[in-house]
Amino acid sequence: GDSVTQMEGPVTLSEEAFLTINCTYTATGYPSLFWYVQYPGEGLQLLLKATKADDKGSNKGFEATYRKETTSFHLEKGSVQVSDSAVYFCALTNSGGGADGLTFGKGTHLIIQP
Amino acid sequence: EPEVTQTPSHQVTQMGQEVILRCVPISNHLYFYWYRQILGQKVEFLVSFYNNEISEKSEIFDDQFSVERPDGSNFTLKIRSTKLEDSAMYFCASRSELNPRSTQYFGPGTRLTVL
Numbered sequence: 324g325d326s327v328t329q330m331e332g333p334v335t336l337s338e339e340a341f342l343t344i345n346c347t348y349t350a351t352g353y354p355s356l357f358w359y360v361q362y363p364g365e366g367l368q369l370l371l372k373a374t375k376a377d378d379k380g381s382n383k384g385f386e387a388t389y390r391k392e393t394t395s396f397h398l399e400k401g402s403v404q405v406s407d408s409a410v411y412f413c414a415l416t417n418s419g420g421g422a423d424g425l426t427f428g429k430g431t432h433l434i435i436q437p
Numbered sequence: 438e439p440e441v442t443q444t445p446s447h448q449v450t451q452m453g454q455e456v457i458l459r460c461v462p463i464s465n466h467l468y469f470y471w472y473r474q475i476l477g478q479k480v481e482f483l484v485s486f487y488n489n490e491i492s493e494k495s496e497i498f499d500d501q502f503s504v505e506r507p508d509g510s511n512f513t514l515k516i517r518s519t520k521l522e523d524s525a526m527y528f529c530a531s532r533s534e535l536n537p538r539s540t541q542y543f544g545p546g547t548r549l550t551v552l
Contacts, residue, residue, distance in 0.1 A: 355538040366528060366545040367480065374538045412480060416538065423493045424470060424482030425541060 325350040329413045329428035336403055337436055344398040344431045346387075346413035354415040356380075356389050356396040357425065361410040370398075370411070408435045439463045441544035443529050449550045450519055458514045458547045460529030469512045470530040470541060471504065473497070480528065486512065519551045 329346045336342060348354065358370040358380070371380030376391035385400045396413060413428040442461045450456050462469050471483040484494040486504055503515045512531075516523055526548050530541040 357540075359543075367530075367543040369540050369542070372540065414480075416541075423468070423485045424495065425472070425480075426482065427480040429479040 325354070325415060325417050325426045327413050327415055327426055327428035329411075329431055331429065332410075332432035333434050334431055335434045335436065338405055339402045340435075342398070342400040342403045342407075342433070344411055344413075344433070346396045346398065346428060348394050348396065348413075348415050350394075350415055350417045350426075352417050354417040356387070357414045357416070358385070358387055358396070358398050359412045359414060359427075361412065361430070363409070367412065403433075403435050405435045405437055408433055441529055441531055441542050443527075443544040443547050445547060446545070447548045447550070449552065452521055452551055453518050456516050456519055456549065458516075458527050458529075458549070460512045460514075460544055461510050462512055462529065462531030463533070463542060464510070466531035466533045466542075468492075468532045468541075469504075469506070471514045472528045472530065472543075473525040474528065474546075475522075475525045483514075516549075519549075521551050524549055524551045 326349045355374040357372045359367040360370045361367050371382040373380040373389035376389055379388045387396050387398045410430045410432050412430045414425045416425050444459045469486045472480050474480045482495050484498045485492045501517045505513050526546045528546045529544045532539050532541045
């Protein structure tokens with residue numbers, strides 16, 4: 324079945340550091356890829372998405388590029404802030420496989436220190 | 438901005454009791470979902486619902502679970518006889534478009550604690 328693998332946390336960085344959170348996937352068909360963020364005590368919010376190969380999703384300074392050749396969707400940000408501290412989930416939905424629900428990775432807990 | 442709402446925010450129940458978790462999806466959305474997140478683990482898909490019937494369910498969604506859209510606004514998840522391992526955060530989500538690549542919007546979750 325479909326699966327998403329992302330780097331385990333916690334990831335601890337200083338403010339203004341460069342961020343990369345790795346995400347790779349296994350899926351049949353042509354999945355769409357998503358990054359969701361979960362701030363402490365809150366639900367899941369869509370951060371960005373990409374629906375086909377080579378698409379780049381971006382939002383709030385975060386970017387991720389859909390790389391079909393490496394089956395990856397790594398999340399990057401050039402300069403993180405304390406307010407970026409949260410849990411980040413990589414996810415996919417696979418319309419080509421007929422599946423409707425999102426398949427999530429385990430989440431990466433990001434901690435930004437001032 | 439429209440949002441998915443869920444009630445209650447926290448539900449505590451005794452093992453073996455029935456619970457109903459409630460969700461109000463975004464008003465013009467047509468596709469509805471339940472997910473769960475056991476503490477410290479990943480978010481897991483339970484079920485999707487469209488046109489008043491289940492369109493997909495995971496192996497987690499066994500006979501103890503059921504979903505219903507009792508009126509034009511609510512979407513509910515019922516657990517018939519709760520077990521300790523049902524303790525988790527339950528998220529409702531909805532989306533508007535026929536295209537499954539469109540975004541699912543999540544509610545804030547209901548934390549279920551089974552004692």
